[in-house]
Amino acid sequence: MSKSLLPIVSVASAIGLLSIALSVVGAAPKTPDVRVAQQPNCNNPQTQSEMNACAGISYQNADRKLNQVYQQLLPKLPAARKQKLVAAQQAWIKFRDASCVFERSEVEGGSMAPMIYGNCLATVTEQRTKDLEGYLDALNNR
Template sequence: MRFPKTIVLAAAALFLPCEGAAADSCAETAKTQLDLNLCADETFKKADRELNELYKKILTEYADDPKFIEKLKMAQRAWLKFRDAEMDALFPHQDEDRYYGSVYPMCSASWLTTLTQERIAQLRKWSDKVQQGDICSGSIKVKE
C-alpha cells in the first residue's frame, strides 16, 4: 500500500512526539517514509537515553536506602513488562510481515517514545525531591 507524501507527513506530525527543534527539523526535512521512520527511531532513542540517565541518577542518589533501590528495580522491571505488553496490544500483528505497512516503524517508535516519556515523568519525582513538610512523599527525599 502506498500513501501520498502529504498523508505520510501529516501522520508524522500527529505521531512524532515533539522533542524540540531537532526532531521538528528531522520530520520537516524527511523526504521518504524511511526518513520518517529514522526520525521517529532517533526520537525514541533520545527518550530512552534520558530515561536510563534519570534511572541511574536516582539509583545513585538513593544508594543509602537499599530497600527502596530493591523496590524501584522491581517497579522498573514491571514497567518494562507493561511497556512491552502495551506495544503488543497496540500492534498485535507486528510479527506478520507488512501487516501495518511501511509506517509501522514510525508508529511503533512514536508509541515507545510516548510511553518512555510518561515513565520519565513518573520517575522524575525522586530526582526533583519534595519540599519539607510533604507528609505523603513516602520514599521521596526532601529538597535541601
C-alpha cells in the same frame, strides 16, 4: 536536484535504532538493525523510511534520558527502595513493550508499523522519565 534523485534512506526497520541496551535492567525491545544511507531530516521527513527512522531516533533519545535520570535516582535510595525501583522498572519495561506491540498491531505488516512502534516507545518512555524525575525532585528537596 529533483526529489526523485535524492538519496533514499535505506532502513530495514527504524526500530533497529532502538537496539541500544537499557542500562536500567535489560535490553531494549528486540528489533532488527537499521542501516541509514544518510541522516534523516527529522524536522521535515519526506518518506515513510525517514518517518520510521525519526521515530526510532526519538525513542533512542527518550531512552537515553530515562537512563540518565534512573542512574541519578538509584544511588539516592536506601537499599529496600532501590530493590523496589528495580522491580518496578522491570515491570514497566514489560508493560511498555507489550503496550507498544498492541498499538503497532493496528498496522502490523504495514510500512508505518515501525513508526507507530517507535513513537509509542518514545511517548511511554518520556512519561516514565517524568515520573522518575518527580521521584528525584522529591528526594532532592528534602
